[in-house]
Amino acid sequence: MTEQEKIALIEETLDLDEGTLTADTVLDDVDEYDSMAKLSLIVMMDDEFGVKLTGDVIKGFKTVGDILAVMN
Amino acid sequence: MSFFKSNGIGIAGIACAVPKNNVTVDSFTPVFGEEVTSKFTAGTGIKAMYKALPEQTASDLGVAAAENLLSKLDIDKNEIGAMLMVTQSPDYRRPSSASIVQKRLGLPISCSCMEINLGCSGFIYGIQTAMSLMNSSDMKYALLVMGETASKLVDPKDKSIVMMYGDAGAAVLLERQADAKTTTLLRSDGDRFKAIVLPAGGFRDMTPTHERFMCSDGIERSLYDIFMDGTSVFSFSITDVPQALKDYLEKTETTAEDYDAFVFHQANQFIIKQLIRKMKLPKDSVPISLDRFGNTGGISIPLTLCDAYGDKNEGKKNALMCGFGIGLSWGVTNAVIDFDKVFPIIETDDYYKEGKITPEML
Numbered sequence: 228m229t230e231q232e233k234i235a236l237i238e239e240t241l242d243l244d245e246g247t248l249t250a251d252t253v254l255d256d257v258d259e260y261d262s263m264a265k266l267s268l269i270v271m272m273d274d275e276f277g278v279k280l281t282g283d284v285i286k287g288f289k290t291v292g293d294i295l296a297v298m299n
Numbered sequence: 300m301s302f303f304k305s306n307g308i309g310i311a312g313i314a315c316a317v318p319k320n321n322v323t324v325d326s327f328t329p330v331f332g333e334e335v336t337s338k339f340t341a342g343t344g345i346k347a348m349y350k351a352l353p354e355q356t357a358s359d360l361g362v363a364a365a366e367n368l369l370s371k372l373d374i375d376k377n378e379i380g381a382m383l384m385v386t387q388s389p390d391y392r393r394p395s396s397a398s399i400v401q402k403r404l405g406l407p408i409s410c411s412c413m414e415i416n417l418g419c420s421g422f423i424y425g426i427q428t429a430m431s432l433m434n435s436s437d438m439k440y441a442l443l444v445m446g447e448t449a450s451k452l453v454d455p456k457d458k459s460i461v462m463m464y465g466d467a468g469a470a471v472l473l474e475r476q477a478d479a480k481t482t483t484l485l486r487s488d489g490d491r492f493k494a495i496v497l498p499a500g501g502f503r504d505m506t507p508t509h510e511r512f513m514c515s516d517g518i519e520r521s522l523y524d525i526f527m528d529g530t531s532v533f534s535f536s537i538t539d540v541p542q543a544l545k546d547y548l549e550k551t552e553t554t555a556e557d558y559d560a561f562v563f564h565q566a567n568q569f570i571i572k573q574l575i576r577k578m579k580l581p582k583d584s585v586p587i588s589l590d591r592f593g594n595t596g597g598i599s600i601p602l603t604l605c606d607a608y609g610d611k612n613e614g615k616k617n618a619l620m621c622g623f624g625i626g627l628s629w630g631v632t633n634a635v636i637d638f639d640k641v642f643p644i645i646e647t648d649d650y651y652k653e654g655k656i657t658p659e660m661l
Contacts (some may be wrong), residue, residue, distance in 0.1 A: 235392050255652075261338075262459075262529060262530070263338070263341075263342045263569075265344075265530050266529075266530070266533050266569060269533055269534050269537065270532065270537060270573060273537060273538060279534060279538050280530075280534055281530075281531055281534055282494075282528045282529075282530040282531030282532075282534065283531070286515065286530075294626075
């Protein structure tokens, strides 16, 4: 999966229009990145990548790039 | 692995009680605003809950459920050999509420009574412990009584959980049934004990500060309030819990088709939806009660059974039940339950007035 495809997957998970995010986007600046969005992110990472996101890992996410780093 | 098998012991009946005070999520709109309350309902599925009176305790709710159950089943209390109370909201620091419940129900001295301090997994652990006690004795009946008033432990300004917890009590009677077969899986992970924690009131810190502080989720609390790391608990609920369900099906050599109903702890509708999806369950076989009762901890499983089947006469059904939460602690069990003996939920404002101990009484 390319980086662009991964970003598109994050956009879909957060219910955002395509092209809204880049790897440098600061998550605190994204209104839609709320507690429910974080739960959707947990589900997506588990389903698509078999990655179990803990609360501590999510708290460490500052930019979209931080999420991309665990999508493998 | 903690797998338990129990043959010849089954559920004789189930009853539940809630306080009369019904509180809607909408009623919090003046405090938190419409956006917060509507988002809360959309995310959790919770629209209302029942909250106990200030004087009403978990044991009052458990006793109300038990009195209703024992009168409906019309059994001789002297034949109850064990009573287990499951609660995290005791009447006193000591003795345990098991003693109070024994007195109030009029259970005989020959009945062994004790308490299990567990929350959302408490029904599964309670059933298994009661079955184990029966397996190693000749008692005719064992009674499981549950009660929870978690709503009293929440900061009224904590928008993350004040609209989540409902109060309730439950009672389950176990009896000898020749053809009954139950398998139970129990799991626990103390490494994650801080995921849901209320620090004050125990003996680790006898003089905790009442100062309020900003938590990592941006909500102000004191050490006397419940703290829940929502994302970690959610992650646990959609990974460890389905894993336990899969292990259970594998161990019992059963599939989803072997069960008529799947009764899950009512934590959050989003979690239940994920469990349905991951386990590929028929949605119609997964009853929901949290929309009207909130999260009632360990009582949520018997409460959901009483809510969904209490006024229906559907005969015997095989139910797969799964509780998970504080501890962290989780478990899965099954039982062929006669739904004719699962009774409608009652509402009560009764409480044990003599239970309030004043200096002149000592």
